[in-house]
Amino acid sequence: MTAPEPDGQAPAGQAPAGGPAEAAAAVADSAVLRVEHIAKRFGAVTALADINLHVNRGEVLGLLGDNGAGKSTLLKILCGFQPPDSGRILLDGQEVILKSVDNARSLGIDVVYQDLALIDELTVYHNMFLKREKVRWPLLNNRAMRKIARERLDAIGIGLKSVDVPVARLSGGQRQAIAVARAVYSDAKVLLLDEPLAAMGAKEAAMILDLIRDLKSKGEISIIIVAHNYGQAIEICDRINLLQHGEITFDKLAKNTSVQELNDIVIEEYRRALLERQRSA
Amino acid sequence: MSETAERTPEVAALPPTPGLGGGPWGAVKRTAAVLAQQREATVFVVAVVLVIYFWRTAPAFLTKDNIVNLSQITAPVAIIAIGEVFLLVCGEIDLSVGFVFAFSPFLMHYLIDYYGVPAVLAVILSLLMGVAAGFANGFITVALRVPSFIATLGTGFILWGLMLTTSNAYPANIPNKAQGIGHWIGTYAWAEITWAIVLVAIFQVALSRTRWGLHTVAVGGNLLGASEAGISVARIKYSAFMLTGFMGALVGMQEAFRTNSIDPSSGGYTPMFYAIAGAVIGGTALAGGSGTIVGAFLGAFVLSALTDGFNLIGISANPLNIIFGAAILVAMIANVQLARLRRAGRTT
Numbered sequence: 169m170t171a172p173e174p175d176g177q178a179p180a181g182q183a184p185a186g187g188p189a190e191a192a193a194a195v196a197d198s199a200v201l202r203v204e205h206i207a208k209r210f211g212a213v214t215a216l217a218d219i220n221l222h223v224n225r226g227e228v229l230g231l232l233g234d235n236g237a238g239k240s241t242l243l244k245i246l247c248g249f250q251p252p253d254s255g256r257i258l259l260d261g262q263e264v265i266l267k268s269v270d271n272a273r274s275l276g277i278d279v280v281y282q283d284l285a286l287i288d289e290l291t292v293y294h295n296m297f298l299k300r301e302k303v304r305w306p307l308l309n310n311r312a313m314r315k316i317a318r319e320r321l322d323a324i325g326i327g328l329k330s331v332d333v334p335v336a337r338l339s340g341g342q343r344q345a346i347a348v349a350r351a352v353y354s355d356a357k358v359l360l361l362d363e364p365l366a367a368m369g370a371k372e373a374a375m376i377l378d379l380i381r382d383l384k385s386k387g388e389i390s391i392i393i394v395a396h397n398y399g400q401a402i403e404i405c406d407r408i409n410l411l412q413h414g415e416i417t418f419d420k421l422a423k424n425t426s427v428q429e430l431n432d433i434v435i436e437e438y439r440r441a442l443l444e445r446q447r448s449a
Numbered sequence: 450m451s452e453t454a455e456r457t458p459e460v461a462a463l464p465p466t467p468g469l470g471g472g473p474w475g476a477v478k479r480t481a482a483v484l485a486q487q488r489e490a491t492v493f494v495v496a497v498v499l500v501i502y503f504w505r506t507a508p509a510f511l512t513k514d515n516i517v518n519l520s521q522i523t524a525p526v527a528i529i530a531i532g533e534v535f536l537l538v539c540g541e542i543d544l545s546v547g548f549v550f551a552f553s554p555f556l557m558h559y560l561i562d563y564y565g566v567p568a569v570l571a572v573i574l575s576l577l578m579g580v581a582a583g584f585a586n587g588f589i590t591v592a593l594r595v596p597s598f599i600a601t602l603g604t605g606f607i608l609w610g611l612m613l614t615t616s617n618a619y620p621a622n623i624p625n626k627a628q629g630i631g632h633w634i635g636t637y638a639w640a641e642i643t644w645a646i647v648l649v650a651i652f653q654v655a656l657s658r659t660r661w662g663l664h665t666v667a668v669g670g671n672l673l674g675a676s677e678a679g680i681s682v683a684r685i686k687y688s689a690f691m692l693t694g695f696m697g698a699l700v701g702m703q704e705a706f707r708t709n710s711i712d713p714s715s716g717g718y719t720p721m722f723y724a725i726a727g728a729v730i731g732g733t734a735l736a737g738g739s740g741t742i743v744g745a746f747l748g749a750f751v752l753s754a755l756t757d758g759f760n761l762i763g764i765s766a767n768p769l770n771i772i773f774g775a776a777i778l779v780a781m782i783a784n785v786q787l788a789r790l791r792r793a794g795r796t797t
Contacts, residue, residue, distance in 0.1 A: 273679060279677075
């Protein structure tokens with residue numbers, strides 16, 4: 169791997185450097201979640217080479233990167249969906265092994281997947297409580313779930329007239345909001361959002377951004393957002409990490425970076441890849 | 450998924466029903482609208498129409514003897530359909546259940562007559578054989594990743610071969626020691642349909658009102674999504690295969706007790722295909738994600754009524770398959786179209 173050049177990037181395998189203050193902040197252990205030397209391969213393909221990152225309490229961390237950079241793979245490891253090949257994960261300073269999604273959730277890590285993990289055939293309230301159903305043994309307590317779902321969606325400001333409709337009949341933004349609401353109300357310490365604004369119109373994106381801002385203002389939950397849109401990420405996040413070739417190569421406070429800077433890094437990466445290709449040809 | 454294109458931009462509760470009006474005619478329209486929201490509605494209407502038709506054309510259709518006969522044709526198909534609905538809803542299928550059906554009474558016979566096992570224990574062990582066959586189907590499908598269509602085709606042949614080899618393809622008598630318990634299982638005229646109704650009620654509630662049922666729908670509706678939500682997809686699939694195996698073994702013994710003979714030609718593909726046809730006619734989606742046990746029961750009844758009714762009015766068995774095929778196609782077309790209307794919220 170070639171050593172990165174621009175300011176704010178870290179050489180491969182070393183701690184990322186945003187600016188002096190940020191590097192220090194990265195070391196200080198107010199981190200709720202810390203990831204050290206995580207690697208993951210799929211056959212001959214290295215999805216994650218050596219990931220080191222952290223997210224502080226109440227912080228919103230933006231995880232940016234090109235397609236295939238490994239963002240979704242990293243999120244799937246952090247939510248217990250798949251194990252890493254090596255490296256360790258620390259939650260509140262304690263090393264944890266995330267055996268399953270359920271296990272990660274019980275430890276306080278919840279996720280909203282890019283595909284939302286909603287079941288089209290099920291109602292809004294069944295989706296909101298999927299795998300966390302209210303039960304009056306042996307039956308589902310549908311009345312309680314319906315009532316709570318109604319209250320939560322109203323609190324978030326999602327204008328659904330009924331929670332009894334199948335989610336197949338909701339708009340993209342409403343589906344996204346339900347997936348986020350499901351995770352938000354799971355008492356998570358760390359919330360992972362995989363492309364929460366993907367393929368969304370401006371109005372719907374604004375609703376999700378408001379939801380994230382609301383969570384941020386409460387300061388109780390740490391959020392990692394995987395995003396493609398640099399502008400939105402800088403607007404909503406406290407800190408930005410850039411993932412390239414399976415490593416974190418950039419770590420800066422959002423207020424100290426810009427869309428231009430992030431674009432320059434990615435363009436530089438493309439140039440380098442192009443040159444290498446030409447040389448090998 | 451195809452539903453994406455059909456999503457409405459702004460959602461809402463089911464829209465008010467315009468144009469239904471008041472008065473008695475309005476009430477009929479409203480009832481029809483509510484019925485159309487139910488998956489079982491189509492098949493229920495078909496069942497009622499068939500009963501009226503056969504009653505008018507063959508008055509013997511509603512005599513006590515024929516109702517017993519009808520119940521004995523319906524019950525085995527309906528009981529097997531319970532398992533198949535769970536499997537279809539979670540996106541799988543079991544082609545071997547008819548051979549579990551055939552093998553279970555033989556196993557009971559071997560255990561009692563050759564190994565001196567008490568009758569009750571032999572019945573329990575034979576039922577457990579069905580569960581074990583279901584587990585094997587689950588293992589091959591889930592752990593070894595062989596599609597269930599192929600996996601159960603293979604296990605079906607194995608069970609068939611086991612039954613024929615161990616029995617030399619000769620029928621056997623019901624063991625005397627098992628006659629007592631046999632009354633409860635299938636000898637009494639109404640035993641099978643009573644079992645069917647009780648099991649249908651229990652498993653309809655299980656599918657629609659328990660976590661198990663909800664997770665089964667989730668697995669069939671969105672396999673990856675269910676898995677990402679933390680649902681154990683493997684556990685759900687194993688449970689559906691094991692339930693189907695249990696139902697196959699139960700029906701095998703019921704039929705043996707009812708006919709007072711353990712017959713190597715019983716079971717096979719026919720009851721399995723009838724059960725799947727009944728499930729599909731009743732509103733269960735072959736692609737997974739939705740289904741109803743009550744609908745499958747009604748579907749089984751429709752197929753049985755067709756068999757019995759055409760027999761009574763003197764139509765030979767040969768053209769019956771044409772009617773069955775047409776019934777399945779019509780039911781599927783109606784289900785697909787009604788499902789589209791439900792998704793679009795236009796049925797009310």
